[in-house]
Amino acid sequence: LGDKGTDYITVPYMGFLYAVPMTWLSTSLFQAIVQQFYKLSLSVPPRGMGQICDWLIEGTPGLALHLSSPAESITRSGAGYTVHSSGQAYEVDAMVLAPEPGVSADLLQDLVSGAVTAKLRGCRYSEYAHVQVCYEKNPWPNSAVSLALPANQNAGWGAAVLQSHRHPHAVPEGGEAVGVYFYTRPLAHMTDEDITLAAVNAVTEAYGPAPEPRFVQVFHYKRGLSIAGPGHYATMNSLHTELPDGIFLAGYYFAHAGVEAAIFSGELAANRLARESVWKVPGVVPGLKIRRG
Numbered sequence: 363l364g365d366k367g368t369d370y371i372t373v374p375y376m377g378f379l380y381a382v383p384m385t386w387l388s389t390s391l392f393q394a395i396v397q398q399f400y401k402l403s404l405s406v407p408p409r410g411m412g413q414i415c416d417w418l419i420e421g422t423p424g425l426a427l428h429l430s431s432p433a434e435s436i437t438r439s440g441a442g443y444t445v446h447s448s449g450q451a452y453e454v455d456a457m458v459l460a461p462e463p464g465v466s467a468d469l470l471q472d473l474v475s476g477a478v479t480a481k482l483r484g485c486r487y488s489e490y491a492h493v494q495v496c497y498e499k500n501p502w503p504n505s506a507v508s509l510a511l512p513a514n515q516n517a518g519w520g521a522a523v524l525q526s527h528r529h530p531h532a533v534p535e536g537g538e539a540v541g542v543y544f545y546t547r548p549l550a551h552m553t554d555e556d557i558t559l560a561a562v563n564a565v566t567e568a569y570g571p572a573p574e575p576r577f578v579q580v581f582h583y584k585r586g587l588s589i590a591g592p593g594h595y596a597t598m599n600s601l602h603t604e605l606p607d608g609i610f611l612a613g614y615y616f617a618h619a620g621v622e623a624a625i626f627s628g629e630l631a632a633n634r635l636a637r638e639s640v641w642k643v644p645g646v647v648p649g650l651k652i653r654r655g
């Protein structure tokens with residue numbers, strides 16, 4: 363893309379989305395993202411991110427939902443499996459496992475080869491920090507800008523988003539919250555106090571002067587986002603053929619960071635399960651599709 367394209371497209375967008383240097387990322391990820399840049403938008407359902415779970419539940423008739431009951435182990439049981447959770451044993455013909463890859467590795471370790479668990483445990487995660495800088499009275503009620511991305515590689519932060527623009531119901535009437543996202547590399551040398559100060563400075567740099575915020579909330583994760591390094595997708599794709607019959611994996615680490623990618627990956631796994639299990643069910647027509655809710 364040349365220097366200008368790198369500074370104005372690659373650095374701000376990829377920094378905003380992944381927070382890590384390009385050399386840490388798979389080339390095919392960049393190629394896929396660069397072709398989609400023109401579609402990029404930040405949208406949140408009217409009742410917040412949790413509403414996506416509500417939609418999935420509403421779109422799944424006959425669902426038996428067990429919350430706060432982690433799967434503790436999975437054992438073989440005839441042609442199927444038993445899932446052990448919170449003192450209960452659930453007999454299943456097939457399953458989609460969608461926790462973090464390391465958890466899937468632990469749950470599958472007696473059922474799959476060491477090569478499979480090594481691939482799952484080898485998924486890299488980046489350190490990530492996100493800060494909400496919150497004002498009781500909106501200092502910029504007429505801001506024409508919703509999202510600021512620093513078009514240079516010197517800033518420690520990668521994006522500052524006005525929440526009243528992104529999701530009006532997320533802030534009280536007349537208030538404002540600015541979400542500031544940090545690049546991974548500078549975090550290695552920053553305390554949470556440094557991150558707080560840098561976030562408040564980023565907000566005024568991006569949107570102009572403001573009084574002291576009412577409060578600042580730091581979310582700092584040592585394992586923040588799964589990062590698809592070079593070779594990641596080939597390794598992940600190879601997993602699908604190495605799993606025992608009836609076990610399917612899902613999670614955004616198969617695709618890229620984001621809730622849409624997580625849902626898409628779950629849908630793919632559910633369709634694989636339906637396709638590969640369907641011949642076992644008498645009278646069911648092969649080619650069954652899970653309908654989008």
Ligand SMILES: Cc1cc2nc3c(=O)[nH]c(=O)nc-3n(C[C@H](O)[C@H](O)[C@H](O)COP(=O)(O)OP(=O)(O)OC[C@H]3O[C@@H](n4cnc5c(N)ncnc54)[C@H](O)[C@@H]3O)c2cc1C
Pocket residue numbers: 431432433434460461462465490491492581583586587612613614615618619620621622624
């Ligand atoms: C700070 C931050 C900001 C982000 N902002 C955005 C954003 O603005 N927009 C966006 O689209 N994405 C955002 N993301 C990325 C998004 O959160 C992830 O891509 C998405 O949540 C991944 O979904 P997932 O279902 O693959 O995994 P997860 O959300 O990690 O879900 C895995 C689930 O498995 C459960 N689990 C673990 N162990 C077990 C077990 N033994 N049994 C049963 N369940 C288990 C966990 O409790 C968890 O609920 C952000 C991420 C971070 C960290």
